[in-house]
Amino acid sequence: MSKKRSSIDLGSLQGEEDRSAGGRDEAIYRNLYAAIVENHLEPGTKLPEDTLAEAFGVSRTSIRKVLQRLAYERLVDIRLNRGATVAQPTVKEARDIFAARRIVECGVMAQAVAKATPAGLDALRDIVRREHEAEARGDRREAIYLSGEFHVALSRVSENEAVAEILAGLVSRSSLVISTYGSSMAGSCRHSEHDEVLDLIASGDAEGARGWMERHLREVERSVVLEEEEPSAPDLKKVLGEVARRHRRDR
Amino acid sequence: MSKKRSSIDLGSLQGEEDRSAGGRDEAIYRNLYAAIVENHLEPGTKLPEDTLAEAFGVSRTSIRKVLQRLAYERLVDIRLNRGATVAQPTVKEARDIFAARRIVECGVMAQAVAKATPAGLDALRDIVRREHEAEARGDRREAIYLSGEFHVALSRVSENEAVAEILAGLVSRSSLVISTYGSSMAGSCRHSEHDEVLDLIASGDAEGARGWMERHLREVERSVVLEEEEPSAPDLKKVLGEVARRHRRDR
DNA sequence: TTATTCTATTTTGTGTACAATTTTCCAATG
DNA sequence: CATTGGAAAATTGTACACAAAATAGAATAA
Incomplete structure (x- = not known):
């Protein structure tokens, strides 16, 4: 578990021709x-x-x-x-991030229902479809990525750029949380019933959609952050060093 | 109104000895x-x-x-x-920012009420006191600053660092909105009844506090963003078209 | 062997130089 | 007189160089 975290190597990052305008x-x-x-x-x-x-x-x-x-x-x-x-989010940070997501994503539902259009919902269903495909073929990484995309895209139907940016930040940090604490099978394993909330939105049930999102996010959090931090390895040496020093002084 | 926006000058920004640790x-x-x-x-x-x-x-x-x-x-x-x-926030951005604040600040109220302590509320009351002092002495700038501080500090009682950071960002952008669109007297002129929400929180009335915040933020927004953008420069051609048409008709 | 100190190497922080781009200004032109 | 064109100046983008700090490693002492 305590893998050696050396520097990176990937030469595969090279690509991507400089795009037309800017940066x-x-x-x-x-x-x-x-x-x-x-x-x-x-x-x-x-x-x-x-x-x-x-x-x-x-x-x-x-x-x-x-x-x-x-x-x-x-x-x-x-x-x-x-x-x-x-970054390695702490457990506290992880909990804060999910709590923040509950606030933002539930809070945005009213506007999302109000502004939703058939075309917009279709685009979301397309993400869900690709999500299912990825799961079906066992591509966990892609499934997690698309799951995040879904949440961000859903927030975008509210047409509030500020909120969408905030959520995008929280979702990307969530991915890091999953990387840090998620067990290999958990994370997205059975929570991808994203279709349900689309049906609720399509039927104009704002309160239902909000409730769904609340439960959904709690479920995701529960499946990921359960294990508390083990401050084992990093502090072990320090602790032993302290003990040894005291021992030497006291003997 | 269309002041020439030249570069800055302030030599007074110099100060601030390099603080102990870091940057x-x-x-x-x-x-x-x-x-x-x-x-x-x-x-x-x-x-x-x-x-x-x-x-x-x-x-x-x-x-x-x-x-x-x-x-x-x-x-x-x-x-x-x-x-x-x-930055010069557009009217759309301004509305998005305030909508985001409603979501975040109302959403955080439940936790704020749950975690509030007498000591914490006293600290908030202290901010309100200084706010009133600043208003009394006509120090508009300080009053606006303290008003923002109050909202951020209030969010902090929920002990969610992620949310507090998000809100701090939204509040600072709100200040820019006020700078850009606020008439000289509006902004904080009569909305500083921040005491009220502290009483609601102290009495454990989460729903009341949430409702108060909702109304408060709508009121602040209404008092600031009322005037729509004057699309002066970019629409010059359109304006000239209008002028030309009228001229042709009137000659 | 284990821990400590000192040195060498690596890595980051910051200033400077030069290339690329934009902006400004002035003259030429219709 | 307004407009276009282009050279000069100003401003940003990027690389590089050197100083400061941290890390790693070896030698030494317990």
Whole structure:
């Protein structure tokens, strides 16, 4: 369980021609973002600037910018003079994130029901369909990704950009939580009845949709965060060191 | 009304010795953040890197980092190769921000009531007291600032860091909205009955507190965003078309 | 062997230089 | 006189260099 978290390697991150307008960083950001959120980079993994700069073929300047942004989004952790690592949400953070999602996603339901259109709901059903396909073929990663996409897309039908951005941030952090605490089979394993809420919305049942979302999010949280942190490995040495020092002094 | 928005000047931003631990940027960030949120820098003001670098006595490197962060928080707007300006929220953005605040602040009330302690409520009452003092002495800026502080502090009693951060972001953007659209007397002019919600919380009336917050935020929004955008420049052609038509008819 | 200190290496923080792009200004032109 | 064109200036984007800090490793002492 206590795998050695060495630096990254992936040479496969290279791709992505510089897109027409603007930011060459943007492509790098997207790559790193995806790598973190899709759990290609384990939480705790060091992200040295030099390594990334070389991997993406740019200077450290651009990498720093990307890392700063990811740090603002709480997907990486930057400590002074110690560089960046893939963030490891604590249990408290995980609970806060899910509580925040309940507030935002339930709160947005009224507007979502009010603004929902048949075309918009069809787009959502399409996401659910792809989600089922991914599950059927056992592609867990894609299923988790699409599950997140569904929640964000659902929030977007309320046509409130501010809320959609907030939720996108919370969902990406949720992915990190799942990476950190989710057991291999849990996470999305039986909670993908996303169809149900679409039916509730289509029938105009705002209160029902809100209730569904509340239960759904509690269920997801329960299936993921159950295990409390084990402050075992990192502190063991320190504890033993303390004991030894005291022993030496006291003997 | 259409003031020329030239660059900034303030030499007074210099201060703030580098604090003990970490980031020399942090002080610069705080200064700029305060300058924007407290409306010392009008929305739309250009923020050239060289000027800021000189003003704060650092190189552009540090300034860029700070500007990136403020851009992420939507307080400044960075366009490719065009530099940064103080953000100018659109009317749509303003409405979205207030709608988001209603969702978050109302949604957080249940937990706030559940976790409220006498000591915590006293701290909030202290903010309200200072708020009243500022109003009494006519210090509008301080009153607006403290009003925002109150909302953020209130959200903090729920002990959910994720929510508190989200709300802090929304509140700072609200300040920008007030700077952009608020008439000189509106904004905080008679809505500072923040005591009321504290009484509701103290009495354990979660639903009452939620309802109060809903009404309060609608009232604040109504008093600020009333005036629709004047699409002056971009629609110049359309305006000229109107003028030409009238001219042709009137000659 | 185990723990500690000192040194070498690695990694980050920050300033500077140069290239690329935008903006400004002025002259030429219709 | 307004408009277009283009050169000059200003401003941003990116790479690189050097200083400061942390980490790793080896030698030493217990």
